Amino acid sequence: MSETSSESAVERLGTVREKIAAATAQADRPDGSVTLVAVSKTFPAESVRPVLEAGHRTFGENKVQEGTGKWSALRADFPDVRVHLIGPLQSNKVKEAVSAFDVIETVDRDKIARRIASEIADQGRAVDIFVQINTGEEPQKAGVLPREADAFIAQCRETHGLPVAGLMCIPPADQEPAPHFALLAKIAARNDIDQLSMGMSADYEIAIDFGATFVRVGSAIFGPRDYPTA
Numbered sequence: 001m002s003e004t005s006s007e008s009a010v011e012r013l014g015t016v017r018e019k020i021a022a023a024t025a026q027a028d029r030p031d032g033s034v035t036l037v038a039v040s041k042t043f044p045a046e047s048v049r050p051v052l053e054a055g056h057r058t059f060g061e062n063k064v065q066e067g068t069g070k071w072s073a074l075r076a077d078f079p080d081v082r083v084h085l086i087g088p089l090q091s092n093k094v095k096e097a098v099s100a101f102d103v104i105e106t107v108d109r110d111k112i113a114r115r116i117a118s119e120i121a122d123q124g125r126a127v128d129i130f131v132q133i134n135t136g137e138e139p140q141k142a143g144v145l146p147r148e149a150d151a152f153i154a155q156c157r158e159t160h161g162l163p164v165a166g167l168m169c170i171p172p173a174d175q176e177p178a179p180h181f182a183l184l185a186k187i188a189a190r191n192d193i194d195q196l197s198m199g200m201s202a203d204y205e206i207a208i209d210f211g212a213t214f215v216r217v218g219s220a221i222f223g224p225r226d227y228p229t230a
């Protein structure tokens, strides 16, 4: 990869956008059918602002508290921004998450689904809901197991009245991602779900080939993070 730290985030954003456009065309998919979620976790508002000024509007954060603090100020200047929560959600943070995020990608258990539904009703906010699938069945990873996905999605829809707009996965770090992307696409298709959030810096072009509508790209835009975040 030619990405070096001497390049700016805005330059790297341009490169990622070009690669997304090329991968989209290569997969015979319509121009603009893939949305780039720029993952700004661990980077302060000052690092994100140039990317906003360059016109980018869709971002991802993996922690409720960090995301809320950073984006309350940025949102005042860029009201049309869309911020996705891509990290695990605890039930005591649901209220804050529903008020601070536009998309919650990590719904994976009944208690969270129920609280989100009740907060959406209370706050009258439109929040898109994605279900996270643990495609690799990793014990330490969040997400619904593939064999439990259909029942969980039905429960979100029928019991909680939560429209499930998309599915999200994070393939195991040590495996080929393609079979995981294919599995996520298959679960989405049989449940009438249009949106697929899959693919990160290392594999977003592959994810696009398997139908990703959102790719979550952090380090390829903002550079290496100082510390790892789970």
Ligand SMILES: *Cc1c(COP(=O)(O)O)cnc(C)c1O
Pocket: 039, 041, 062, 086, 087, 170, 200, 201, 202, 216, 217, 218, 219, 220, 230
């Ligand atoms: C950090 C993170 C990303 C972005 O990872 P990069 O490899 O830096 O692109 C994507 N998805 C989730 C869920 C993350 O936590």
